Structures are given as C-alpha cells and as structure tokens.
Amino acid sequence: MSVDIPRKLQGASDPVDIVYRGVARSGGIIVLAIMLAIGVFLGARAWQAISQAGFSFLTTQAWEPDAGNFGIAAVLIGTILIATVAVCFALPMALGTALYISEYAPLKIKRTLISLVDLMAAIPSVVYGLWGFFSLQGSIVPVARWISANFGWIPIFAVDGYDPADPLSTTTVFTSSTFIAGIVVALMITPIMTSIMREVFSQAPIGEREGALGLGATRWGMIRSVILPFGVGGVIGGTMLGLGRALGETIAVYMIISPVFVIQPHILQNGASSISSLIALKYGEASSFGMSALMAAGLTLFVVTLIVNFGASAIVSRSRSGASS
Amino acid sequence: MTVFDTPILAEQNQLNDARPRPEATTEIHHDAPRKLSIWRVSDFLSMAGALAAALSATTLIFTVLAPFGGAIGFIAIAYILFLLTYALLVSFDETWPVVRDRVFSVLVHSLAVIVFATLVFIVVFSIVRGIDALPHLNFFTEDMSLAGPLDPLTKGGIIHAIYGTLMQISIALVITIPLGLTTAVFLNEVPGAFSRFVRTIVEAMTALPSIVAGLFIYATFILILGLDKSGFAASLAITVMMLPIMIRASDVVLRLVPSTLKEASIGLGADKFNTMWKVTLPTARSGLVTAIILATARGIGETSPVLLTSGFTAAMNFDPFHGPMVSLPLAVFQFVKSPEPSMVARGFGTAAVLMLVVVILFLVARFIGGDTVAKKEARKAQRRAVFSGLKRASLAVAHGVTSLADKASQRTTSRNIASSQPYSKETN
Structure with a gap:
C-alpha cells in the first residue's frame, strides 16, 4: 500500500488569472500605500512638534505653538468629556430604540423604522449642528440651570459666575457648553449605535426566545434572560463605535462650543474644547511648525x-453574538 | 425570585395557542386569524389613570408648590410621576414580574419615541427654517457672487455649491469605485497574510477622523506641493475618507456570495477571473451598489475635510483644479455664520437641499439594495411575458451562469449540466 502523499492544491495558472491576481493585488497595494502614507506622513510631520515639546505635549494646557507653549491636555480632556456626555445620553436612547425595533415594534412598521435609523446615520453632521445651535441651545439652557442650581455641589455640575439665589444673574454662562455639544453629538451617534445593537438583538436564537416565553416569562423577562445576555457584546461594541465617532466629530461641535484652552471640567459652563475643532479653528493661521503641532494633535x-475602534471590534467578534458575523 | 416564577394570564401570552377557546369554534369557518393583541381594558384604564394623575400632580407642583419653569422640566417631572403611578396601579392587580414588564415596556417605548421624534424633528426643523429660501427660483439658478449679506432672498443662490458638490463627489467616485472594488475583490479572492494585513489597515482607517483626512490633504497637496485650495483637493480628502468605508462594506457583501456558486463556476471549467466577473460580482451587484451609494451619502455630507481643502468662494467655479470651489455642506456652514437673517435662511435652505440629495441617494440605495433575487426574477418574468421574443437573446447574456456555461471550454458537457438548471431554460 503506497503512502498517501497529499495532492498539491496548486491550480493551473491561467495567464488570465495571473493578470487578474496582479490587478487585484495592485489595487490592494495602492490602497495600502495610501493608508500607510497617511499614517506615516502624520507621524513624520507630528514628530517635529512632539520631539520639541516632549512629554509636556500631553500636559500643557495652551495652544501657542509658535511660542513653544502648546499641549493637548485641555483639548484632549475636552474631547473625552464631550464624547462621554454624548455616550451617556446615546446609550440608553440607542438601547431603548434597538430593543423597541427588535422586540416591540409591530411587523408592519419594523422595516420602515430600520430604514429610518439607517437614513438618520447618513444625515450630514452640519444639519445636526444647525439644530443644536438654533433650536436645542435655547430650550436646554433652563435644564442646565436647574441641574446647576440643584446639583451644583457635584464638581462637574458647578458653574462659575452663576448664583442661583440671584434671580437677575445671567444665563449666558450656560450656552456653548460641553453639555450641549455632547447632546448634539449623542443624537448623531445614536443611529449607528442603534443599528449595530438591533442587528445583534435580532440574531438572538429563536429557540431560546420561545423557550423563555414558553416557560412563562414576560416579554421583559425574555429580554432580560435571553436578548440582553446574548447581545451584550453588540451593546458594548456598538457603544464603543459610537464613542469613536463622537471623539472625531468636528463640525457640529465646532458650531456650538466657544473654544477654551484650559481644562474645563464644568460641563454645564460656557466654554469647551475638542481636538477636531481645534484643528478646524487653527489650521488657517498655522505656521509650518504650528501645522506640525496640529498634526500631532x-x-x-x-x-x-x-484604540476605541479596535477594542469595539474585538469585543463584538469575541462575544457569542458576533462570532457568526 | 426569577422572571419565570409567575404564570402569566393566557391573554398575555402570544404563543399560548394550545388552549381551546370556546368562542373560536363559531368563527372557525371564517379562518379569522386569532388576535395577538395583549391589551385588556384594565391596561388602558391603569395607563389612563396614571397619565391623569401624573398630569394633575405636575400641574399642581408647577403652579402651587414650587416655581419650576420650562416645558422640558414639566415633561420630565410628569413622566417620572407617570411611571411611579403606573407601577403602583399595575401592582394592585398583578405580580411583581408583570409590573416590571409593564414599566420596562413603557420605558422602551418612550425611549424609542424620543429618539424618532427628535431625529424627525431635526430634519423637519431645518426644512421648515429653510422654507423661506426654497420657493425662490433664483436660489437654484444663481450663485452668491452678486448678492451681498444684506440682499433679500430674491437675489443670489446656491447653484455654485450644488455644482461643487456634484463635481467633487464625481471625482471622488471616479477614484473610489474602481480602487475600492478592486481592493475588496483582492481581500476576498487572494487570501493570505498580505490581504489580512491590508484588511486590518483598512479597518483601522475607518477610524480616521474626517478632519484628519482633510488635514492630511491640506498638508500634502496645499502646503508641500504648493497647489491651490481647489475642488480637486477636496475630492481627494473625501476620497481618503470614503475609501475605507466603501472597501469594508463591499468586502462584507462579497463575503456573503455563496461559495457554492463560485465552486460551480470553477467546476464548470471557468478561470478565477471569469468566476469573479460573471458570477460573484453580478450576484453581489445590489449589495455593492448599496455600499457605493451609502459611502457617497457619507461623502457628500462631510464638512470638515472640505472645510480645510476646498477654500470658500461665493462665485461659480467650473474648474475643479484651480481656485476655490464650495460644496453644499460648506455653504451651509458659511451661511449660518452670518448674523443676517437672510443669510441664515439661505443656510437652512441649503441644508434642506443637501438633505434632499442624501435622502434621494438613500432611497435609491434602498430600492436597489432591497432587490432580492426573487423580486428580480419576478420582474424579469414580467418583462419576458411582454417582450418574450425580443428579450430572449439579451436575457441569456444577463444570466451569469448561463453565459458562463457557454464560454466554458468543455462546451457540450457544461451545456448539459447547465440545462438542468432552471436559469438557462430560454437558451435551449
């Protein structure tokens, strides 16, 4: 009996296929080159500024690159604050909407709602910015004032220059704040979060759903015991993808905030900052070195x-629901 | 105590169909579907009662007890009171798991209502505010070069921005579609360590903030190469932003093509290229078109990369390679920066036009993407019935499997195999 030598799986190489593979591979190489060029170029240009500023780039709260005094401490924390506020609002809204579409919505309107959510994800950010600036700002200021008056003892809700006891004190300190920018960004990221969560919820195995209902669970009992444990990876992953979007959002934030370059921990107070709005604000007047500093930012x-996006995709793909997709 | 402890009333349980229902026997010959509604009169009553109690209590608080203000505050307090009263009312009749179910049902419904109402409001708001500018025909036929900030809405328009948007997105698509599709094909058809690496990099690049894409083009093309701010630079910035989105979406779509189709094609003697060209791409066509259109919608709406690269002008600029060229989102951004009400109205009008473009693109994507094979076949059958004689030849070409079978080297064998498939009926 002869030894079974595995047959070589090399196919006959057709000349057409060689050309085809060559073209496909060159497409991949071009895209890779473009993408790497962006990364390398950003890194190379940023290096000039980072090497001069050294570690103080992460700790300085100012943006005067030509005077050598610049750092991203304030804008980075501002960015994270806006994104955090956004996720705090967007997470319950997206979770509720996703559960509604996948579990509660009548079949007749389900498809329409799914399309509507996808459409909302494609609405330009400048439109959200318009709404935030011209509509939301006016109606949210009383809420901010109320929170500040009643919960001002919590440091992040404190507002300098506002005295709740003085009825004549100005409310302009509540405009253009991290809070308002965060709400607008929250609405921008809610659709994408909803769409990911709904996708995951709808994959929950029908047998387990029916099992829970058959054992006498209420609808919420079924959601608690089947849907949410199944979809927890999707919830976390979707939230982190939303967070990634929120961190990079430019125009809507730029339209609303009045930029400051110190750490502004009072989220209700006028003045906020984010890296992307810093770039939009400063690129025009930047010198060559200033450009390098903006590149570093x-x-x-x-x-x-x-990091946030890779974390999100790792969580989604490791969870039970994401393993199949 | 778990959620499973309590048996639920039969009316609530949608799946409990086994229990015989006396009144159902009289209706059985009508074949009326059983009503799956889980609502009872007591549900309506407790809900209405809770609503009335919450509204009156809130009114009392607002008018007599404490001087709160604002519509949002009223709604918030009324809502919390409603939830509490509703839970209390339900708990009179039902057990704790049922109370929890009801309360969470209300919560989920209201969250969904808030989200959809707000999102629809955002869209309607900008259209309503833009309605002042939209009825004027000149808004669509003139540019802003002759209209100052104080001019009424009967002067000036956004034709230059509409043209700019169309031009920029066209250039971006001319680069993105071939490059993106080729790369997606590469990721699927040439497996190996290298394509995995490319896929990782592309996925990383979907995280690239759009302003950074703009900054990259600004620093390379405008600062280093010394070119003008132009429509072409803006197109490149949009391209950099759209490329990863499109590659990722088309990659997913191509992965969904059943491997049995590809194997059948290769088994019939086709080479890899023809398999891709005549089987995989036609099968995935609607998904690919959707990917392209959705990426286009994203690209059209982006302001920040354009803000850095295209420059701003009030006049029409037909040449994408020289001189500033404004696009719709950038025009919105510039208009609403002005304190003049007429400029702000123009901004909202422009936003409405921009949204209209996005919505139309989206509907087209839905229409194409929602096309299932079954629907397509039904349409084809209809067409066949009308032009049965004329269409025969072209239909044979349209069917990838059939035409592939024709081109395969072993003609007779493949013809025999293909003729056993329903697709190729009309060739025989």
Whole structure:
C-alpha cells in the first residue's frame, strides 16, 4: 500500500488569472500605500512638534505653538468629556430604540423604522449642528440651570459666575457648553449605535426566545434572560463605535462650543474644547511648525479613535453574538 | 425570585395557542386569524389613570408648590410621576414580574419615541427654517457672487455649491469605485497574510477622523506641493475618507456570495477571473451598489475635510483644479455664520437641499439594495411575458451562469449540466 502523499492544491495558472491576481493585488497595494502614507506622513510631520515639546505635549494646557507653549491636555480632556456626555445620553436612547425595533415594534412598521435609523446615520453632521445651535441651545439652557442650581455641589455640575439665589444673574454662562455639544453629538451617534445593537438583538436564537416565553416569562423577562445576555457584546461594541465617532466629530461641535484652552471640567459652563475643532479653528493661521503641532494633535485623536475602534471590534467578534458575523 | 416564577394570564401570552377557546369554534369557518393583541381594558384604564394623575400632580407642583419653569422640566417631572403611578396601579392587580414588564415596556417605548421624534424633528426643523429660501427660483439658478449679506432672498443662490458638490463627489467616485472594488475583490479572492494585513489597515482607517483626512490633504497637496485650495483637493480628502468605508462594506457583501456558486463556476471549467466577473460580482451587484451609494451619502455630507481643502468662494467655479470651489455642506456652514437673517435662511435652505440629495441617494440605495433575487426574477418574468421574443437573446447574456456555461471550454458537457438548471431554460 503506497503512502498517501497529499495532492498539491496548486491550480493551473491561467495567464488570465495571473493578470487578474496582479490587478487585484495592485489595487490592494495602492490602497495600502495610501493608508500607510497617511499614517506615516502624520507621524513624520507630528514628530517635529512632539520631539520639541516632549512629554509636556500631553500636559500643557495652551495652544501657542509658535511660542513653544502648546499641549493637548485641555483639548484632549475636552474631547473625552464631550464624547462621554454624548455616550451617556446615546446609550440608553440607542438601547431603548434597538430593543423597541427588535422586540416591540409591530411587523408592519419594523422595516420602515430600520430604514429610518439607517437614513438618520447618513444625515450630514452640519444639519445636526444647525439644530443644536438654533433650536436645542435655547430650550436646554433652563435644564442646565436647574441641574446647576440643584446639583451644583457635584464638581462637574458647578458653574462659575452663576448664583442661583440671584434671580437677575445671567444665563449666558450656560450656552456653548460641553453639555450641549455632547447632546448634539449623542443624537448623531445614536443611529449607528442603534443599528449595530438591533442587528445583534435580532440574531438572538429563536429557540431560546420561545423557550423563555414558553416557560412563562414576560416579554421583559425574555429580554432580560435571553436578548440582553446574548447581545451584550453588540451593546458594548456598538457603544464603543459610537464613542469613536463622537471623539472625531468636528463640525457640529465646532458650531456650538466657544473654544477654551484650559481644562474645563464644568460641563454645564460656557466654554469647551475638542481636538477636531481645534484643528478646524487653527489650521488657517498655522505656521509650518504650528501645522506640525496640529498634526500631532490629529495623530493623538487618530490613535485614540483607533484604540476605541479596535477594542469595539474585538469585543463584538469575541462575544457569542458576533462570532457568526 | 426569577422572571419565570409567575404564570402569566393566557391573554398575555402570544404563543399560548394550545388552549381551546370556546368562542373560536363559531368563527372557525371564517379562518379569522386569532388576535395577538395583549391589551385588556384594565391596561388602558391603569395607563389612563396614571397619565391623569401624573398630569394633575405636575400641574399642581408647577403652579402651587414650587416655581419650576420650562416645558422640558414639566415633561420630565410628569413622566417620572407617570411611571411611579403606573407601577403602583399595575401592582394592585398583578405580580411583581408583570409590573416590571409593564414599566420596562413603557420605558422602551418612550425611549424609542424620543429618539424618532427628535431625529424627525431635526430634519423637519431645518426644512421648515429653510422654507423661506426654497420657493425662490433664483436660489437654484444663481450663485452668491452678486448678492451681498444684506440682499433679500430674491437675489443670489446656491447653484455654485450644488455644482461643487456634484463635481467633487464625481471625482471622488471616479477614484473610489474602481480602487475600492478592486481592493475588496483582492481581500476576498487572494487570501493570505498580505490581504489580512491590508484588511486590518483598512479597518483601522475607518477610524480616521474626517478632519484628519482633510488635514492630511491640506498638508500634502496645499502646503508641500504648493497647489491651490481647489475642488480637486477636496475630492481627494473625501476620497481618503470614503475609501475605507466603501472597501469594508463591499468586502462584507462579497463575503456573503455563496461559495457554492463560485465552486460551480470553477467546476464548470471557468478561470478565477471569469468566476469573479460573471458570477460573484453580478450576484453581489445590489449589495455593492448599496455600499457605493451609502459611502457617497457619507461623502457628500462631510464638512470638515472640505472645510480645510476646498477654500470658500461665493462665485461659480467650473474648474475643479484651480481656485476655490464650495460644496453644499460648506455653504451651509458659511451661511449660518452670518448674523443676517437672510443669510441664515439661505443656510437652512441649503441644508434642506443637501438633505434632499442624501435622502434621494438613500432611497435609491434602498430600492436597489432591497432587490432580492426573487423580486428580480419576478420582474424579469414580467418583462419576458411582454417582450418574450425580443428579450430572449439579451436575457441569456444577463444570466451569469448561463453565459458562463457557454464560454466554458468543455462546451457540450457544461451545456448539459447547465440545462438542468432552471436559469438557462430560454437558451435551449
């Protein structure tokens, strides 16, 4: 009996296929080159600024690159604050909407709602910015004032220059704040979060759903015991993808905030900052070195969103629901 | 105590169909579907009662007890009171798991209502505010070069921005579609360590903030190469932003093509290229078109990369390679920066036009993407019935499997195999 030598799986190489593979591979190489060029170029240009500023780039709260005094401490924390506020609002809204569409909505309107959510994800950010600036700002200021008056003893809700006891005190300190920018960004990221969560919820095995209902669970009992444990990876992953979007959002934030370059921990108070709005604000007047500093800020933002996105996809793919997709 | 402890009333349980229902026997010959509604009169009553109690209590608080203000505050307090009263009312009749079910049902419904109402409001808001500008025909036929900030809405328009948007997105698509599709094909058809690496990099690049894409083009093309701010630079910035989105979406779509189709094609003697060109791509066509259109919608709406690269002008600029060229989102951004009400109205009008473009693209994507094979076949059958004689030849070409079978080297064998498939009926 002869030994079974595995047959070589090399197919006959057709000349057409060689050309075809060559073209496909060159497409991949071009895209890879473009993408790497962006990363390398950003890194190389940013290096000039980072090497001069050294570690103080992460700790300085100012943006005067030509005077050598610049750092991203304030804008990075501002970015994270806006994104955090956004996720705090968007998470319950997206979770509720996703559960509604996948579990409660009548079949007749389900498809329409799914399309509507996808459409909302494609609405330009400048439109959200318009709404935030011209509509939301006016109606949210009383709420901010109320929170500040009643919960001002919690440090992040404190507002300098506002005295709740003085009825004549101005309310302009509540405009253009991290809070308002965060709400607008929350609405921008809710659709994408909803769409990911709904997708995962709808994959929950029908047998387990019916099992829970058959054992006498209420609808919420079924959601608690089947849907949410099944979809927890999707919830976390979707939230982190939303967070990644929120970190990079530019125009809507830029339209609403009035930029400051110190750490502004009072989220209800006028004045906020984010890396992307810093770039939009400063690129026009930047010198060559200033450009390098902006590149460094952009690189920081990119690295942060990259970490968040990779974390999100790792969580989604490791969870039970994401393993199949 | 778990959620499973309590048996639920039969009316609530949608799946409990086994229990015989006396009144159902009289209706059985009508074949009326059983009503799956889980609502009872007591549900309506407790809900209405809770609503009335919450509204009156809130009114009392607002008018007599404490001087709160604002519509949002009223709604918030009324809502919390409603939830509490509702839970209390339900708990009179039902057990604790049922109370929890009801309360969470209300919560989920209201969250969904808030989200959809707000999102629809955002869209309607900008259209309503833009309605002042939209009825004027000149808004769509003139540019802003002759209209100052104080001019009424009967002067000036956004034709330059509409043209700019169309031009920029066209250039971006001319680069993105071939490059993106080729790369997606590469990721699927040439497996190996290298394509995995490319896929990782592309996925990383979807995280690239759009402003950084703009900054990259600004620093390379405008600062280093010394070119003008132009429509072409803006297109490149949009391309950099759209490329990863499109590659990722098309990659997913191509992965969904059943491998049996590809194997059948290769088994019939086709080479890899023809398999891709005549089987995989036609099968995935609607998904690919959806990917392209959705990426286009994203690209059209982006302001920040354009803000850095295209420059701003009030006049029409037909040449994408020289001089600033404004696009719709950038025009919105510039208009609403002005304190003049007429400029702000123009901004909202422009936003409405921009949204209209996005919505139309989206509907087209839905229409194409929602096309299932069954629907397509039904349409084809209809067409066949009308033009049965004329269409025969072209239909044979349209069917990838059939035409592939024709081109395969072993003609007779493949013809025999293919003729056993329903697709190729009309060739025989």
